[in-house]
Amino acid sequence: MAPLPALFKPFVPVVQAAAARPFSPRSWARPWRRSPGRPRIAVIGNCQATGIAQALRLLLPGAEVEAILVGGLARRFGHIERLAQHLAEADHVFSQFFPVGFIAGGNVHGLAERIPGLRLFPTILFSGFHPDLVHVGDEASLRLSRLVASPIGPYHSAIALQGYRLGLSVEATLTLYTGPVFDRLGYFDLWQLSADYLLRTARDVGFGLDREFALWSRGGVFMHVINHPRLHVLGDMALRLARESGCDPLDIPVAAYAPDTLAAEPVWPVLPAIAERYGVPGSTLFKGDGRRAPPRLLDLPEFVAESFALYARHRPEDLTCARLDGWQTDPEIRELFDAPA
Numbered sequence: 001m002a003p004l005p006a007l008f009k010p011f012v013p014v015v016q017a018a019a020a021r022p023f024s025p026r027s028w029a030r031p032w033r034r035s036p037g038r039p040r041i042a043v044i045g046n047c048q049a050t051g052i053a054q055a056l057r058l059l060l061p062g063a064e065v066e067a068i069l070v071g072g073l074a075r076r077f078g079h080i081e082r083l084a085q086h087l088a089e090a091d092h093v094f095s096q097f098f099p100v101g102f103i104a105g106g107n108v109h110g111l112a113e114r115i116p117g118l119r120l121f122p123t124i125l126f127s128g129f130h131p132d133l134v135h136v137g138d139e140a141s142l143r144l145s146r147l148v149a150s151p152i153g154p155y156h157s158a159i160a161l162q163g164y165r166l167g168l169s170v171e172a173t174l175t176l177y178t179g180p181v182f183d184r185l186g187y188f189d190l191w192q193l194s195a196d197y198l199l200r201t202a203r204d205v206g207f208g209l210d211r212e213f214a215l216w217s218r219g220g221v222f223m224h225v226i227n228h229p230r231l232h233v234l235g236d237m238a239l240r241l242a243r244e245s246g247c248d249p250l251d252i253p254v255a256a257y258a259p260d261t262l263a264a265e266p267v268w269p270v271l272p273a274i275a276e277r278y279g280v281p282g283s284t285l286f287k288g289d290g291r292r293a294p295p296r297l298l299d300l301p302e303f304v305a306e307s308f309a310l311y312a313r314h315r316p317e318d319l320t321c322a323r324l325d326g327w328q329t330d331p332e333i334r335e336l337f338d339a340p341a
Contacts, residue, residue, distance in 0.1 A: 039247060040064045042087050044108075045096030046071070048124060051231060051262060052094065055238035058258050059249035070096070073103035080105030084114035092245050093118045097205065119245065121237060122202040122209065127226040128191035129278070130268045131182070134158045134323045148318060151298055151306040152288040153266040155225055158323050159185075160307045162337055165319065170305045172340035177300060179273035184336055185327075188277055212236050220280050225268045231260035264290045271300075 041063055043053040053067035068076075068083075077083040080103050087093050093115050100107045112118040127133065136156045138146035147154040159181075163173030182188060195213065202209040212233075216222040222230050235254025242249035267287040275282025286303045288296040298306065311319055327333045 038062045038064070039091040040066075040089060041092045041094070042066050042068055042090045043094050044068045044070060044098070044111075045121075046123065046227075047262065047265075048227075048229065048234060049096060051229075051234035051260075052121070052238045052241070054258055054261065055231070055235045055254045056242060056249075058254055059235075059238060059242055059252070060247055061250070063247075070098040070102045073098070077103060079103065080110050080114070084111060087111075087115050090115075092241075092247075094121055094241050094245075095119070096121060096123050119241065120205040121207050121241060122198075122205050123227075124198065124223075124229045124233060124237075125194070125201075125227055126198050126223050126229075127194045129221055129223055129270045129274060129280070130226050131185075131187035131190040131274065132157050132159055132177075132271065133226050133268050134161070134321050136161060136319055136321050138320075148310075148314060150310065151303055152268075152286050152296070155266055155268055156321070157304065157307065158321065158327075160304045161311065161319065161321060162324050162327060163304075164308050164311045165316075165324065166337050168337065168340060170301070170308055173304055173308075174301055175340050176337070177271060177273070179276070181336060182271075182273050185333065187274070191278070207237075207240075221270055224262055225266060228262040228265060231255045231258065231262070264295075 039060065041053075041056055041060075043049045043056065043065065045052070046069065049069060050067045053065045056063060056065045073083060077086065083103060095108055095111070095118055097120065098108050108118075108120070134156050135154055136148040136150075148156070150156045159176050160173055163170075163176065195217075199208070199210055199213060215236075216233055219232075222233050224230060232253065232255040235258075238254065239249055239251075266289050269283035269285055270278075270280055271284060272282040284300040286298045286300075288298070
């Protein structure tokens with residue numbers, strides 16, 4: 001059985017800790033501040049926070065909504081005290097968990113002590129549609145700068161990397177992208193494992209997603225990559241944040257009225273054997289980042305060949321991946337990769 005992607009593991013202890021801390025689930029807007037129709041809202045988090053903020057601007061016309069990315073906290077504010085001062089006049093502060101190390105002076109718990117009523121919302125991580133996708137490099141750091149780049153960004157094929165590490169040719173590696181191989185690698189088990197993780201961590205921060213996840217699953221593919229949800233997912237979360245904070249949002253489908261900004265970034269296909277299993281459209285086209293230039297589209301043979309070429313430029317010790325470390329101890333998986341050699 002495939003283990004839960006290592007990207008998820010650093011969040012396990014921190015979201016458990018978050019569940020033990022008191023966070024107000026409701027609005028704390030003061031009566032002397034702006035009128036309820038023009039609240040000031042801050043959304044703190046990773047790239048998903050940008051989509052939440054985008055949705056809130058649409059759902060709450062006239063609201064002042066600011067997205068604050070955790071990756072820029074230290075550069076912009078320097079210390080958590082200055083961040084708290086910046087947020088002091090906000091009517092609502094919504095934040096994903098961020099650990100110690102992103103800003104001097106503490107983590108999100110330290111910020112909550114300075115901003116009473118801060119509301120946590122979950123980070124969406126789900127690999128059911130993309131079980132072959134892994135990160136390579138220092139996954140535990142939670143920083144993209146410490147990950148090895150693939151032809152489309154920080155997203156790699158575990159099968160391609162293992163094929164390269166074991167000395168397979170590109171052609172031999174390509175024969176492994178089949179349903180039976182996926183089954184032996186435990187890829188079809190990752191749907192339930194990922195769903196359980198997502199729902200548990202959402203409950204741990206007081207933002208259960210059981211109903212929403214059921215709706216997303218019935219609606220087809222709802223992730224671009226394992227950490228980039230499609231806009232309707234972020235729209236559903238933004239609608240809840242607005243309603244549960246005492247605002248009166250428009251009751252509209254966000255994805256019908258706003259562009260999906262995360263779609264401009266890399267998109268990993270739902271490979272045909274995975275698509276057949278879950279009854280969704282499949283593809284073998286990988287899309288690169290299109291935010292600054294027209295995006296590249298690579299089919300599976302091109303993606304694997306270019307991945308091999310990139311790996312050849314790195315030292316073997318740089319190509320670390322927890323998924324593959326687990327495979328090394330499994331004789332059946334080793335035999336699976338020995339067969340095409």
